[in-house]
Amino acid sequence: MHxxxxxxxxxxxxxxxxVFAFSKEAIYDNGRCLNWAILDKYSIxxxxxxxNYKIKSKKEIMxxxxxxxxDKKDDMDHALKQHKERWNKVNNNxxxxxxxxxxxxxxxxxxxxxxxxxxxxxxxxxxxxxxxIPYWHKIPLYVSVVIAHEMLHFIFYDYLLSKYPKYKNDxxxxxxxxxxxxxxxxxxxxxxxxxVFKHK
Numbered sequence: 322m323h324x325x326x327x328x329x330x331x332x333x334x335x336x337x338x339x340v341f342a343f344s345k346e347a348i349y350d351n352g353r354c355l356n357w358a359i360l361d362k363y364s365i366x367x368x369x370x371x372x373n374y375k376i377k378s379k380k381e382i383m384x385x386x387x388x389x390x391x392d393k394k395d396d397m398d399h400a401l402k403q404h405k406e407r408w409n410k411v412n413n414n415x416x417x418x419x420x421x422x423x424x425x426x427x428x429x430x431x432x433x434x435x436x437x438x439x440x441x442x443x444x445x446x447x448x449x450x451x452x453x454i455p456y457w458h459k460i461p462l463y464v465s466v467v468i469a470h471e472m473l474h475f476i477f478y479d480y481l482l483s484k485y486p487k488y489k490n491d492x493x494x495x496x497x498x499x500x501x502x503x504x505x506x507x508x509x510x511x512x513x514x515x516x517v518f519k520h521k
Contacts, residue, residue: 322425324416325433325450327468329405331397333386335436339444339453340382347374358442389439393456400456401437404464411465414517419476422508429479435468445471447478466509466518473505 343355352360352374360367366385369377376382390397431450438453445452452471454464478501482489488497508514510521 322416322420323428325428325431325472327408327412327472328432328434329401329408330434330436331390331401332436333383333390335451335453336386336438336440337379337383339438339440339442340386341376341379342444343442344370344374344376354442358440362441386439393439397437397456403461404435404437404454404468407462407465408468411469411517415469415472418514418517419473423476423480426476426480426483428476431475435471443467443471445474447475450475460520462518463520466520469514469518470505470509473508474501477501477504 340359343358347353347355355370355374360370363385366382369381369385371377429450434451436451436453437456439456440453441455443453443455452468454467454471458464458467478497481497481500487493509518515521
C-alpha cells in the first residue's frame, strides 16, 4: 500500500487566505470562528474588520502577517522541524492504523502539505489535500494529533464518497462533515490510537 508523504512548509499567503476565508464565512456564524481563530488571539486586529466582519484593508492584514513571519522566523523554522520529527515517529503507526480501517482503499492523490499557521484554527482543504497546523501549541505532542485528524478526513471522505457517490451532491456537505467529525472522534479516542498519539 502506497502512503502519502507529508511536507511541512511556511506560507504567509496561506495564512492570509485563511483570514479571508474566516471573514467570508463570519456572516453565517456571527463571527464565532473569526473571533476564536484570530481576533481573540490577536486583539490588535479587531479594528481591521467592519461590523459585518469584512476586512477593511487587505494590505494591513498582510503587513501584520509579514511582520510576525519576519519577527518569528527562527522560532517558526524550529517549530516546523520539531513537528516533522514528531510526526516521523508516529507516521508508520498512523498508516498501519488507517490500513486496518480502510483496507486496500488507495489514498487519494494530492499535495499533502502541512502549513504552519499563526492562527488558532487549522482548516483543511479536500481539493488539494493541504491543511494547517499550529506553529505553537501548549502541548507540542498534540500537533501530531491534529495532523492525524486532517489526514483521516482526507481518506474518510474519499472512501465514503467512493462507496456512496450520491453524497457528492453539495446539499450533503454539512451532513458529511458532521459524520466525518464523529468518525474521527470515535477513532482518535480509541485505546489503540491513544497508545500511539498519547492524547485524545
